[in-house]
Amino acid sequence: MTSSKAASNLPPILKGAEIRDTFLNFYAERGHKILPSASLVPEDPTVLLTIAGMLQFKPIFLGQRTAEVPRATTSQKCIRTNDIENVGRTARHHTFFEMLGNFSFGDYFKEKAIAWAWELSTKVFKLPKERLVVSVFRDDDDAFAIWRDQIGVPVKRIIRMDEADNFWVSGPTGPCGPCSEIYYDFHPERGDDDIDLEDDTRFIEFYNLVFMQYNRDAEENLTPLAAQNIDTGLGLERMAQILQRKPNNYETDLIFPIIETAAAIAGLAYDKCDEAQKVSLKVIGDHVRSVIHMIADGITASNLGRGYVLRRLIRRAVRHGRLLGIEKPFIQQVAETAIALSESAYPNVRQRAAAILGELQLEESRFLETLDRGEKLLADLLAKVPKGGEIAGKDAFKLYDTYGFPLELTQEIAEEQGRTVDIKGFEAAMEEQRDMSREAHETIDLTVQGSLDELAENLHETEFLGYSDVASPAEVRLLLVDGKPVERAEAGTQVQVVLDRTPFYAESGGQIGDRGYLSGNQVVVRVEDVQKDGVIFVHFGRVEQGTVTTGDRLSAQIDLACRRRAQANHTATHLLQAALKSLIDENISQQGSLVAFDRLRFDINFSRALTPEELEQIEKQVNTWIAEAHTAHVAVMPITEAKAKGATAMFGEKYGDEVRVIDFPGVSMELCGGTHVQNTAEIGLFKIIAETGVAAGIRRIEAVAGPAVLEYLNVRDKVVRELGDRFKAKPEELPERITALHEELKATQKQxxxxxxxxxxxxxxxxxxxxxxxxxxxxxxxxxxxxxxxxxxxxxxxxxxxxxxxxxxxxxxxxxxxxxxxxxxxxxxxxxxxxxxxxxxxxxxxxxxxxxxxxxxxxxxxxxxxxxxxxxxxxxxxxxxxxxxx
The missing domain is CATH 3.10.310.40 (Diaminopimelate Epimerase; Chain A, domain 1)
Known part of the structure; x- marks a missing residue:
């Protein structure tokens, strides 16, 4: 590549954005519809994150959904962390990358896919033909023949490879098929004999053509798909390395500005850094690209699933900043550069910039504290372990359990110091803790549940009438006292009652159970709570009069005042979620809730505290919707139809094929089995009383609605009047008077x-x-x-x-x-x-x-x-x- 002949045979230099646009326009001119990138949070439950361009089309390849167009092309953002240890150490490993793809849904197959890939590579990107090598699956004679006979690639430059390299799968199960890859040769002068495509100092694979022919099931059986499909992927970062003539992907215009920002913060010049410093800068460049897109797509840091992937990437970036000598928070500044680089192709990163920077600030500050504590303890541990030795699993677990120090980070640091970690010992310590947790839970009294489990076969499903009736006749099917079945219970006895039918709402979906009475023939049972075990409703209460007997016919009457309060609070919760999505962030989702008679509580995935101004705006919006008197539309429909209409699902709830939808048109539509007002005007008023953090990335809003607002305001009014009497001031004068006293106290403290x-x-x-x-x-x-x-x-x-x-x-x-x-x-x-x-x-x-x-x-x-x-x-x-x- 250094000779004048080689230099004259190089393709023209293109920026990353130009490569992306050129690819999409090439296929658009050939009948492909340009579709947007799918979210990094996939609809497919078999994968944690979007790992390939084909993932959004998987239902089409499986024949589960009809394609809207026969051909499509996309630039898909992807996340893969299976090779995270290689990030920054090799020329082209990344956690985040963009996959340019063209797809055929039963329209064209191998011949056109190969011909167009070759045309794009050699005539549009102008890659010299003598610098290209192709691979095919070992048994794919059709692809081999097309490359040899129709495209004209020399036989020595068509390499047959095994399943590990040339049979593509989207995951453990799903669409798959043989593939053919195109490689760029940095050193064609080395000749065509004994070509080794594993030599990444000479070759780089940049285009993968997958001939989607099969579906793989859980037993690894291959079944032909109904239609032959094409799924291709051209790595944007890899093509940028080729066309921009860089030694690695990191030094292209897609990533290098991020690296330069990190280097400047560390007081370094990249070209003068040693290899270890360059690795750290590359890790930061890669990981920051990943996390801005993950947060933009609604992922928040946590200790589970994709939230853990996000947290791990942020923490790895922070630690590599520490290795560069950066002691202060810096991720936000680097993220600003990454956002600026991405916003033209992915506008949502700019739209979500505040959420991105807020989440990064929170996670970085938390981890810096963890690093300070964990690194000191780990340094002490390493000092006691000789080179080539092993850190005890129980010590690594203590770092994880007590200091929040990830096992992967302990392994990484230990490896840098020439030590290993006893993983089996770590797992044993983890299991020991789980056993202790299980033993602790075994002390809980489960007598009622146990009795229900034993008797469930003889009990029929409780018929719930509460959506339409507030009272109904019912028969006592089962009585329990102290968890044991009895035939009768007298006045003064705490009982659990199972009826054949009930108007009482049983606690679920965050809404507490109804209160009320069971009465008849001089028998009165006060119902204090209602719980649900599967399809059986259990009424918890106390016999206040007479004797209740199995088989009694009683009148079940709910406390209507309590029900109305719960309805007001539950509907207000729906309006609150709608306001949060509308005014703050459409990616906010419910993480838990409580709907009681006197208040409501709503937990959301959000990384920062809401400002007083935002809370005031949310409260105003909810009260506006209440005043507008929106009528509830309640319908039962297939869950697929409900989701297609945009209905929001409740956190933690399990749904069947048929779901109940609560719709206040133009305001809120949710899947919900709770009880609600028929018109928002019935709520009356809504008031937020607190906003706090309850866990990493989780905020809690507490509020009151309906009659509870008046009760809340009465208490506040009493406090204000008492303060006014104490300070000899009118209510409107209190802030000024208290401020003056505060200033006096500060002056006295200073003295x-x-x-x-x-x-x-x-x-x-x-x-x-x-x-x-x-x-x-x-x-x-x-x-x-x-x-x-x-x-x-x-x-x-x-x-x-x-x-x-x-x-x-x-x-x-x-x-x-x-x-x-x-x-x-x-x-x-x-x-x-x-x-x-x-x-x-x-x-x-x-x-x-x-x-x-x-x-x-x-x-x-x-x-x-x-x-x-x-x-x-x-x-x-x-x-x-x-x-x-x-």
Whole structure:
């Protein structure tokens, strides 16, 4: 490639965006419809993330869905993490990449697919024919013949390969088939004899033509598909490397600007970096591309599934930043560059920029704390393990369980240090914890559930009438007392009652069960809760009058006031979700809920706190919908039809083929089995009372609706009136009055701090009489009774200045079970190898504590004041000995 002949035979240079557009337009001119990239969150439940361009067409290839067009072309964003350890270390491994594809749904097959791929490669991208090599599946004589006879590729440049390389599958099951790949040869001068396509220093595979002929089932059986299909993939990053004449994908215009941003933050120039630094920069460049697209498609960091993949990628990028010397948060700044590079092809990354940056900021700050704790412990572990040794599994598990340090990260760091991790020991520790958890759960009383399980065969499904009736006659089918079946229960007895039919709503979908009464023939049972075991409703309550007997005919009457409150809160929850999706982020989804009689609670996947302005806007929108009096439309329909209409599913709910849809046209449509108002005007009012974080990436909104709003406001009004009486101010004057008092308190605190500092200085001057001379140094070790940490710091700084070349160690016990220690050493003391951080940390251990800091100034603490005198004496002894040494 360095000769003048080779240089003149190189293809023209194209930018990444030009390559993408050229590919799509080439196939559009040949009857292919350009379709948008599918989300990284696939509809296919067999894969975690979108791994290939064909995934959105899998139902078509399987014959489950009819294709809307016979031919299509896409630029598909993809995520694969199976080779994550190779990212940054090889020229072309990535977690995120773009797959340019052309697809035929039973329209054309091998001949056209091969001919067009060759035309695009040689005539449009102008790749020299003598630089191209193709591979075919070992048994695919048809493809071999097409390449040889119709395209004219020399036989020596058509390589037959085995199933591992040339038989494509979308996953463990699904559409698959033989494939043919096109490779670019960086060194054609080496000739055609004994071509080894595994030699990635010479060859790069850039175009894969999959001849989709079969479906593979769970037993790995191959069944011919109803139609022969074409699925191709051209790697955008790989073609960019070829056309831009770069040594690897990372130095193309698709990724290199991200790397340059990271390098600038680290104070590095990429071309002057060593190999390890370049690997870290490449990892950051790759992973940041991945995470901006994952978050843009609605994925939030968690410890499960695709959320864990996101978290792992963010943490790997952060750690590689640390390896480059970046101590401060930096991922957001790098992400800005990645967003700018991607927004023209994928506008949603710009639209979701706030969510992307918010999620990254949250995850990075959390992980930096984890790194600080985990890396210190891991460093201690590695120091105890010789090179080539193994970190114990229980220690790796402690890092994971106590400090949130991922096993993969422990393995990665250990490998860098020439150690391994006992994975079997880790898994054993994990299983031991699970066993302990299971044992803890076994102590729960399951007597009621056990009895129901035993009797379930003799019980028929409870007929639920609650959507239309608030009362109905019912027969007692089963009575339980203390979890055991009984024939009768008298007044004062806690019972569980199973009826043949009921108007009572059983707790599900976040909505609590109805309350009310069962009554008849001088029998009254107060129902306090209703739970559902499969299709059986269990009424929990207390017999208040008479004796209830199995077989009794009773009247089941719900507490209508409670039901109406629950209906108001449940419908308000639907409106709240609609407002969040409309005003904040359409990718927000429910992660849990509670619909009670007096309040509602709604958990969402969102990485940051909602601002007061956003909460006010959401509340206003919900109340607007309430005032507009939208009528509920309730229908039962096939789940496929409901989803096609855009109905939102409730988190954690399982649905059958038929679903109940609650639709307030133009506002909200959800799959829901709960009870609701018939018109939004019945809700009355809606008020948000709190917004908090409950877990990583999960926010909780608490609110009240209907009559509960008045109750909430009455309580607030009472508090305001009491504050007004106490501060002698009108309600509207309270903020100003409280602010004034706050400022007065701050001023008083400042005066107190100044006085304490002056007192500390005065005390420090009195300590000068205790200064001793040790060789060429001044030494002061003393106690300052009652001084807090700030006072000790002030005194130590003052004394250190007055002593010059020397060492100051001060201690105090400002409260029971609390010890403060501080050390200030001059640079000349440091030159003798004595560092304040290490020294005072060791002394603090004598008081049951620890600490550390800089070589010249450090603080520590302890819990045993009785040992303070001994600790100071030991400090003085050690310093005297070390300072006197020549």
């Amino acid at each position: 107190l701090e100044t006085a304490k500092a002056e007192l500390a200085l005065a005390q420090s001057d009195q300590l000068l009489d205790q200064v001793e001379t040790v060789g060429d140094f001044k030494l002061l070790v003393a106690e300052m009774p009652g001084a807090d940490a700030d006072a000790l710091k002030t005194a130590a700084e003052r004394l250190s200045q007055k002593l010059g070349d020397g060492a100051v160690v001060l201690g105090a016990s400002p409260a029971p079970e609390k010890v403060n220690l501080i050390a200030a050493f001059s640079p000349t003391v440091n030159k003798k190898g004595i560092q304040a951080g290490k020294f005072i940390g060791a002394i603090a251990k004598l008081c049951g504590g620890g600490g550390g800091g800089r070589p010249n100034f450090a603080q520590a603490g302890g819990r045993d004041p009785e040992k303070l005198s001994d600790a100071l004496a030991e400090a003085k002894r050690q310093l005297t000995e070390q300072l006197a040494a020549s």
